Amino acid sequence: MTDSVQSVDRLTARREAIADLGDALRELIEHATATEAPAEELIRAAELVRQAAAPLGERIRDRSQLAAADDLLGGVRMYNPVIGSGSAIAPPVRIEAAGGVATGACTLGLAYEGPPMYAHGGVSAMLLDQMLGHAVTTSGNPGMTVRLDTSYRRPVPLHTPLRLTAEVTQVDGRRVTAIGAIATAETPDDALVTATGLFVALRADQAQRLFGPVMRNRRPA
């Protein structure tokens, strides 16, 4: 086996392990949010969780280092809080995007509850920001969100398969506008939340100022 095949195998195995830990953490969070277990059980669980966390804290990165399993330019972000399979706080949303159009699917658990039975409004905005970001990136005009305008028409039900959509509607120099919506998978044409976002492509000096340390610390592929 060549070195490069071995390193691809290692990366794949690492990503699978990260996703497996992510699944376990999401199960933990959902159970910890939904549980009505007695206090003794909670105390015991807290002890076990601290035991599990300790070895993970022995080798950590700081904010100027990308995760070793990430591929920033390839769009792989294992710990992204919306799509990251390794993120405890990501639903995670599964997104497909091409040519300035994105579709996504997820189901939100009780950890995302705002009003009883329904998603927190900030969570809906987070999902839509991500969806619009994928539409914008695949339109060939990647940028950062500078404005996100969200309309809450109906509450978003928890424990219900959701369908998310986004598309770029306008490119005006460095400014890109995209719209998006959250609906249930059952009635995808009835928008529960809609959003319009404005994204701005960074000038080279802005990218350098904001992300210089990360780009300098990038590991070779």
Ligand SMILES: CCCCC/C=C\C/C=C\C/C=C\C/C=C\CCCC(=O)SCCNC(=O)CCNC(=O)[C@H](O)C(C)(C)COP(=O)(O)OP(=O)(O)OC[C@H]1O[C@@H](n2cnc3c(N)ncnc32)[C@H](O)[C@@H]1OP(=O)(O)O
């Ligand atoms: C290392 C590079 C990264 C490469 C990534 C590559 C691949 C990634 C792959 C996949 C990713 C896939 C999807 C992405 C997923 C999710 C997206 C989530 C997005 C976010 O979650 S991102 C976090 C939140 N986001 C911020 O943290 C931005 C904070 N912000 C700033 O850092 C500055 O805002 C900055 C530097 C962006 C701009 O700098 P600035 O503000 O100085 O603006 P500037 O002069 O450059 O303006 C240019 C034109 O935009 C107009 N403009 C600006 N702001 C406006 C506003 N608010 N309303 C109306 N118009 C506005 C101006 O009026 C002007 O218009 P005009 O050209 O016509 O004069």
